[in-house]
Structure formats: structure tokens, C-alpha cells
Amino acid sequence: MQKNKLFTERVYEFTAKIPKGSVATYKQLAALSGNSRAFRAVGMCMKKNPKAPAVPCHRVVASDGSLCGYSMGGVEVKRQMLLLEGVYFKNGKVDLARSQWKEQP
DNA sequence: GGCCTGACTTTAG
DNA sequence: GCTAAAGCCAGGC
Numbered sequence: 001m002q003k004n005k006l007f008t009e010r011v012y013e014f015t016a017k018i019p020k021g022s023v024a025t026y027k028q029l030a031a032l033s034g035n036s037r038a039f040r041a042v043g044m045c046m047k048k049n050p051k052a053p054a055v056p057c058h059r060v061v062a063s064d065g066s067l068c069g070y071s072m073g074g075v076e077v078k079r080q081m082l083l084l085e086g087v088y089f090k091n092g093k094v095d096l097a098r099s100q101w102k103e104q105p
Numbered sequence: 106g107g108c109c110t111g112a113c114t115t116t117a118g
Numbered sequence: 119g120c121t122a123a124a125g126c127c128a129g130g131c
Binding site: 006007008030035037038039040041042044045048 | 125126127128129130
Binding site: 025027040041042044045046060063068071 | 110111112113114115
């Protein structure tokens with residue numbers, strides 16, 4: 001580990017790049033960071049959230065668009081944050097088809 | 106160096 | 119369609 005940047009460091013970087021009104025999945029961030037199977041470590045570091053205001057962890061959701069957890073008040077707050085940002089919801093879950101963040105060229 | 110944790114994902118029933 | 123269990127990775131102690 002610690003080759004150049006900490007794995008989580010890259011995750012935070014990508015998370016911070018997520019545009020407003022869009023969301024990314026843990027798996028997606030893990031894949032962008034180098035390991036699509038490291039979604040576990042991603043979630044753990046998000047919980048620790050050493051960069052709370054710097055990293056919009058509320059824009060990170062599960063692979064199916066459902067919200068899992070939020071260290072700053074709970075998933076309910078997280079859901080409201082996304083709604084206020086203009087994220088599309090469907091059946092109480094994020095509509096990844098419309099609001100999932102995609103790497104911009 | 107080894108064990109435990111965790112905001113996940115996937116497959117099976 | 120939903121619930122349960124197993125598997126996976128990186129970080130922290």
C-alpha cells in the first residue's frame with residue numbers, strides 16, 4: 001500500500017469531483033481508484049470521513065442507488081441533500097439511470 | 106505481523 | 119421480489 005497516494009485518498013479525490021446533482025456508487029469509486037472490489041474500504045473511509053466538508057460523501061450511494069449510511073445525520077438527511085441538489089429519485093432510491101455520475105472527458 | 110472492522114456486492118434460496 | 123449468507127479489500131490497532 002501507500003504506493004503514491006493512499007487508496008482512500010484517491011477515493012476522496014474522485015468523490016470531491018462528483019458534480020452537484022449527480023451521484024456515484026461505491027463500486028464505481030473503487031473502480032476509478034484502481035480496485036473495483038475495494039468498495040468495502042471505500043465505505044469504511046467514508047464513515048471515518050476525515051475530510052467531512054471537503055468530500056461530499058452524501059453523493060455516494062450503493063450500486064443499486066439505495067442509500068446505505070451517512071455519518072452526518074443519517075440516510076434521511078442524505079436523501080434530502082440529494083433531493084435538494086436535483087438528484088432524481090425512484091421508489092425512495094436514486095435513479096442511477098439519470099443521476100449516476102459519469103467520468104467527464 | 107496478524108486480527109478485526111465496515112456507509113458493499115453478489116449469488117443463492 | 120425479498121431475505122440470507124458468503125466473499126472481498128484497505129485501514130487501524
